[in-house]
Amino acid sequence: xxxxxxxxxxxxxxxxxxxxxxxxxxxxxxxxxxxxxxxxxxxxxxxxxxxxxxxxxxxxxxxxxxxxxxxxxxxxxxxxxxxxxxxxxxxxxxxxxxxxxxxxxxxxxxxxxxxxxxxxxxxxxxxxxxxxxxxxxxxxxxxxxxxxxxxxxxxxxxxxxxxxxxxxxxxxxxxxxxxxxxxxxxxxxxxxxxxxxxxxxxxxxxxxxxxxxxxxxxxxxxxxxxxxxxxxxxxxxxxxxxxxxxxxxxxxxxxxxxxxxxxxxxxxxxxxxxxxxxxxxxxxxxxxxxxxxxxxxxxxxxxxxxxxxxx
Numbered sequence: 001x002x003x004x005x006x007x008x009x010x011x012x013x014x015x016x017x018x019x020x021x022x023x024x025x026x027x028x029x030x031x032x033x034x035x036x037x038x039x040x041x042x043x044x045x046x047x048x049x050x051x052x053x054x055x056x057x058x059x060x061x062x063x064x065x066x067x068x069x070x071x072x073x074x075x076x077x078x079x080x081x082x083x084x085x086x087x088x089x090x091x092x093x094x095x096x097x098x099x100x101x102x103x104x105x106x107x108x109x110x111x112x113x114x115x116x117x118x119x120x121x122x123x124x125x126x127x128x129x130x131x132x133x134x135x136x137x138x139x140x141x142x143x144x145x146x147x148x149x150x151x152x153x154x155x156x157x158x159x160x161x162x163x164x165x166x167x168x169x170x171x172x173x174x175x176x177x178x179x180x181x182x183x184x185x186x187x188x189x190x191x192x193x194x195x196x197x198x199x200x201x202x203x204x205x206x207x208x209x210x211x212x213x214x215x216x217x218x219x220x221x222x223x224x225x226x227x228x229x230x231x232x233x234x235x236x237x238x239x240x241x242x243x244x245x246x247x248x249x250x251x252x253x254x255x256x257x258x259x260x261x262x263x264x265x266x267x268x269x270x271x272x273x274x275x276x277x278x279x280x281x282x283x284x285x286x287x288x289x290x291x292x293x294x295x296x297x298x299x300x301x302x303x304x305x306x307x308x309x310x311x
Contacts, residue, residue: 090244091249095254109231112156232270
């Protein structure tokens with residue numbers, strides 16, 4: 001090969017390499033492609049009534065999101081006891097409510113054994129689990145915990161607790177009290193049943209009429225609600241989070257109503273032993289007890305979030 005041929009060949013090789021470099025240059029598109037976020041994973045779904053133990057071993061049932069009719073337009077047509085003659089109007093108007101997020105709810109009313117674990121863990125000396133109002137109430141009590149109640153068997157529902165104690169216990173469990181709407185939805189379901197089990201009153205399905213005391217939780221399995229929650233009609237009434245306003249339903253939000261911002265009395269839901277069928281309806285809302293009140297007809301159950309964080 002002479003010098004001229006060698007130069008021409010070298011120039012050709014250089015030109016070919018340059019063209020190849022220009023052709024292979026658009027790598028930024030690959031970088032952009034690999035930087036795309038991954039496809040989000042769907043949130044796991046639970047079936048209505050699915051059960052689990054929470055972190056403390058308390059059995060809970062899953063209540064999925066959904067909508068129902070809350071309250072009643074016909075409560076006054078029932079056999080209203082004399083002491084409740086002003087109550088029916090507070091259930092009206094019946095209105096559609098949507099619960100937008102599912103939640104876990106205690107399958108049973110909180111038992112003496114479950115509440116004693118709170119006492120033994122120092123719940124009455126741990127200010128962190130109490131609201132400021134609750135801690136102030138507790139600071140004025142001579143005995144901690146305050147007075148007990150009859151029916152002390154471990155599997156009986158814990159009664160004689162104030163709303164403040166119920167709230168503190170729920171916080172200690174990592175949960176909270178259900179709202180009135182959440183409680184009622186868990187009791188009556190998508191079909192908005194009058195009683196947890198259906199439309200007709202049946203005294204064999206709840207500890208209400210002619211009863212002399214509370215019974216061990218879960219004594220009436222046939223009275224379970226649509227998600228399998230027991231004793232939501234009878235045994236004990238249960239504190240919920242809401243303040244009472246007898247006109248609240250007239251302006252209540254259509255989604256996740258939180259209850260009034262303030263008040264003097266707290267709502268209790270569910271019938272109680274020794275009472276009458278009227279109070280055993282899921283729409284019934286007890287109307288007379290302030291948060292410091294306690295007696296042997298009132299207990300509680302706890303709501304927890306799906307991911308274990310405080311809801």
